[in-house]
Amino acid sequence: MKRAENCENAKITHIFWADDSLVFEFAKSKGHQTGEDHVGPWHCYANPENPHLCLVLATARYCFAYPDILVGNQALFEGASQYNRYSKIFLQFVNDNMEELKLLGVKEGDLGTHSVRKGVATMVAAGCTVSPPIVSLCVRVGWAMGGVKDKYLHYEGAGDQYVGRCASCLDQLKKEFAASPPYFYYTGIPDELQRALKKQEIETFIMDRLPHSNQIHPRTKKMIIMAYASICFHYDYLKTHMSSKCPFRASPFFRDCPTGIRTYAKVVYRWNKTDDTPLFTGIPPHVVLLAEMEKLTEQMLSLAT
Numbered sequence: 001m002k003r004a005e006n007c008e009n010a011k012i013t014h015i016f017w018a019d020d021s022l023v024f025e026f027a028k029s030k031g032h033q034t035g036e037d038h039v040g041p042w043h044c045y046a047n048p049e050n051p052h053l054c055l056v057l058a059t060a061r062y063c064f065a066y067p068d069i070l071v072g073n074q075a076l077f078e079g080a081s082q083y084n085r086y087s088k089i090f091l092q093f094v095n096d097n098m099e100e101l102k103l104l105g106v107k108e109g110d111l112g113t114h115s116v117r118k119g120v121a122t123m124v125a126a127g128c129t130v131s132p133p134i135v136s137l138c139v140r141v142g143w144a145m146g147g148v149k150d151k152y153l154h155y156e157g158a159g160d161q162y163v164g165r166c167a168s169c170l171d172q173l174k175k176e177f178a179a180s181p182p183y184f185y186y187t188g189i190p191d192e193l194q195r196a197l198k199k200q201e202i203e204t205f206i207m208d209r210l211p212h213s214n215q216i217h218p219r220t221k222k223m224i225i226m227a228y229a230s231i232c233f234h235y236d237y238l239k240t241h242m243s244s245k246c247p248f249r250a251s252p253f254f255r256d257c258p259t260g261i262r263t264y265a266k267v268v269y270r271w272n273k274t275d276d277t278p279l280f281t282g283i284p285p286h287v288v289l290l291a292e293m294e295k296l297t298e299q300m301l302s303l304a305t
Contacts, residue, residue, distance in 0.1 A: 066247070
């Protein structure tokens with residue numbers, strides 16, 4: 001949802017993991033070129049039910065296919081003219097799939113690189129009758145609201161988190177909107193020492209396969225671990241649907257992804273969370289009520305048996 005220059009100039013240190021979301025921070029924006037009055041951070045969420053739409057999974061595939069970007073303060077997208085490169089790839093995709101797009105009512109010339117930004121903003125603002133506050137949306141995309149509104153209405157984390165969940169294409173009318181990201185679930189190990197050993201084993205497995213892992217920033221390491229959990233959780237999907245030409249297929253994180261580690265990657269919901277579950281954020285009251293009703297239903301069923 002951010003402007004192209006934000007993404008083009010992003011560094012790996014602008015990305016980290018907090019609670020249940022992948023967080024982006026950008027030093028510059030169109031209105032604030034030197035970073036003054038910066039607002040953020042911007043929260044992005046996994047979509048475990050639709051992996052083809054999942055930003056966290058896409059980021060994980062990219063980072064593990066090109067692990068050198070994880071070291072130090074590397075650019076997230078290496079090379080020059082990345083926006084031009086993206087434009088060419090996007091337009092080529094549109095041209096290659098124009099016949100299918102016409103069946104959806106799309107006409108030639110309707111889609112451009114800015115369509116992604118406008119489309120997501122429209123979906124978040126008007127795709128449901130319980131959409132996030134328009135203020136949070138405007139702040140997220142960097143649109144001026146005009147007059148006194150810009151002076152008095154500012155960024156707040158809860159609103160941005162709700163926008164982020166909606167932008168992930170999770171269904172706002174279902175209880176599954178309150179989904180955790182894939183994460184390594186150790187609750188099933190009853191012994192505390194064994195839980196700690198298993199956690200250390202998985203984290204060591206990941207870091208041993210990264211070049212120059214001792215130079216990776218600590219908060220980047222946390223993001224890497226959550227990214228690998230997403231790979232493990234969606235492994236079967238990736239194996240079946242990922243293109244044979246995808247560079248990630250050659251990565252040791254895909255070629256050597258042990259079943260013994262994949263089984264620990266889980267997704268839970270608000271009604272079956274445990275002490276290990278990342279803190280849920282960005283969930284509106286109506287979804288909280290749906291989740292509580294599901295929790296109550298499960299408790300009643302367990303009593304009946």
